Amino acid sequence: MKFAYSIKQKMKIATFLFAIMACMILIRILEDKSVKSMNESFVSMYNDRLVPATDLFYIAENIFEKKYTLDSFLYSGNLSHSNATGLKDQVNSLNSTIDSLLKKYEKTFLVKKEKQQLTELKARLASLIAAEQHVMALSLNHTLEDGRKLYETVGRESSMKTLEKLTDLMSIQTQVGQELIQSSASMVSRSKLYSTLQIALAVLIGILIVGIISASNVVQVRNDKFNLN
Structure with a gap:
């Protein structure tokens, strides 16, 4: 009976x-998993936020x-x-640079709102290029005065x-970047919680081991006394 009880207790402890x-x-x-997600978040922060934000800045600069x-x-x-030829070459070069930066930006991870804004940006850029080409053609084929009038009524507005x-796209970059930072902070908190739980369980196992050893010693002492009697 005592043997069966001992086995039952050991099974409970083992379980x-x-x-x-x-x-x-x-x-x-x-x-x-949390650490992996944190790493992905930081990589995304660099590849999908910091680098594209820099590209948008260069597009604005161009x-x-x-x-x-x-x-x-x-x-x-x-x-x-010579001035007209130089102007066309310079404008075409800047347009080529802008197009390359846009294609690079498109390859990054974009949220739904960014995709919408990017489509609108492309339409704005196409309108701007058309206006610039019209202004240059009018200036060369007619007079600079005609080109200036068109530029002041259409070209500048299209550029603005x-x-x-x-600017709208850059604002979205900032918002999504802040969301990534908040997500990373949440993952750090979870990682700390997991570490705390691991320490608590390790301490609990230590207490159980000490308790088992103490109980074994008590049983051994009792058995020794019983044998002496």
């Missing part, structure tokens, strides 16, 4: 220890450069074949609308 071990394994898996180039041409009063759309 309890197995449950604790299973919990520790599960916590470890969750912790590894649009300003085109605006400055057209301003210089239209208001310099110097309409020569394009820059406004870029």
Whole structure:
């Protein structure tokens, strides 16, 4: 009877220890998953937020450069074949750079709102390029005065609308970046919780081991006394 009771108690202890071990394994898996998610979040922060934000800045810089180039041409009063050829080459080069930056930006992870804004930005850029080409053609085929009038009524407005759309995209970049930071902070908190639980379970196992050893010593002492009697 005592033997059966002893086996039953050992089975209970073994089952309890197995449950604790299973919990520790599960916590470890969750912790590894949390660390992996944190790493992915930081990588996304760099690849999908920081780098694209820099690309958007360069796109804006190139649009300003085109605006400055057209301003210089239209208001310099110097309409020569060499100047016109140089202007076209410079504007085409800037458009090519903008197109390359946009294609690079498209390859990054974009939220739904970013995709919508990007589509609108492309439409704005196409409108801006058309307006610039029209202004240059009018200036070369007619007079600089005609080119200036068209630029002041259409070209500048198109340029400003394009820059406004870029600003909207940059704002979304900031918002999504803040969400990633909050997500990372939440994952760090969970990782700390998992570590605390692991320590608590380790302490509990230690207490159980000490308790089992103490109980074994008590039983051994009792058996020795019984044998002496």
